[in-house]
Amino acid sequence: MNFIIRPATQTDAPAITACVEASYQHYIQRMGKKPGPMLDNYGALIEEHLVFVATSAQNDTLAGLLVLIEQADTVLLDNVAVHPNFQGHGLGKRLMQKAEQETQRLGYSSIILYTHELMTENQAIYQKLGYAETHRITEKGFKRVYMQKRL
Numbered sequence: 509m510n511f512i513i514r515p516a517t518q519t520d521a522p523a524i525t526a527c528v529e530a531s532y533q534h535y536i537q538r539m540g541k542k543p544g545p546m547l548d549n550y551g552a553l554i555e556e557h558l559v560f561v562a563t564s565a566q567n568d569t570l571a572g573l574l575v576l577i578e579q580a581d582t583v584l585l586d587n588v589a590v591h592p593n594f595q596g597h598g599l600g601k602r603l604m605q606k607a608e609q610e611t612q613r614l615g616y617s618s619i620i621l622y623t624h625e626l627m628t629e630n631q632a633i634y635q636k637l638g639y640a641e642t643h644r645i646t647e648k649g650f651k652r653v654y655m656q657k658r659l
Contacts, residue, residue, distance in 0.1 A: 509597040510565035513606050516573070520561050521551040523570040531589040538626050544650055545587045548575075557586070560606060562599055574603045576610055582656075583611040585621040604637055612659050619659060622652040631655070 516524065528550070532543045553559055553575055562572040571594035575587040585607045590600045611619040623630040625644065631653055635641075639655035646652070 509594070509599075511562045511571055511594075511597075511599055511602065512565050513560055513562045513574075513602065516550075516554045516559040516561045518551060518554055520559075520570065521554060524550040524554075524559070524561065524573050527570050527573055527591045528587070528589055530591050530593075535624070535627065539624060543624060543627075544648065545589065548587070553586075558610060560603070560610075562590075562594075562603060564594070572599050572603055574607055576607060578614065578616075579620075581616070582618045582620050583607075583614060583616050585619055588621075600633070601637070608657070608659055617659055618656055620654060620656045622647075622654045625651040625653050 528545050528548070532546050535543045550559070558576040560574040561570055563569060564571050570591070572590040573587065574585070577584040577586050588600065588603050588607065590603070608619055620642070621634065621639065623634070634655050637657070639657045642654045642656050644651065644653050
């Protein structure tokens with residue numbers, strides 16, 4: 509399956525929100541509440557940070573997204589999500605590669621991310637991609653596992 513990854517525009521915000529809702533829905537029961545990405549304002553994130561969308565090359569349907577936030581000495585990969593209808597085609601890995609490429613393009617030598625401590629499958633994926641756990645904290649009411657990759 510072919511995908512096009514491009515910068516998000518304000519017109520993408522509703523589709524991004526829908527993609528996040530579909531991607532994170534199954535975590536609500538496990539966590540007992542909506543995960544953090546389901547609470548974000550994607551219009552504001554598009555305005556203030558680097559947001560990318562992946563669309564199907566066949567019909568321009570939004571298949572995934574990436575939110576990057578520049579920090580003082582690194583880039584925070586704030587969210588990466590693939591709509592369930594498009595999972596299993598390597599898009600998540602492509603979005604992670606895009607995050608690392610953008611981080612290097614911006615002149616940073618490391619990228620950080622966090623995931624909820626109950627999202628153990630995500631932690632395993634990130635470890636496979638070369639990320640190492642740095643610390644765990646409770647932040648905004650969520651128990652988060654922070655990970656970092658040197659580029």
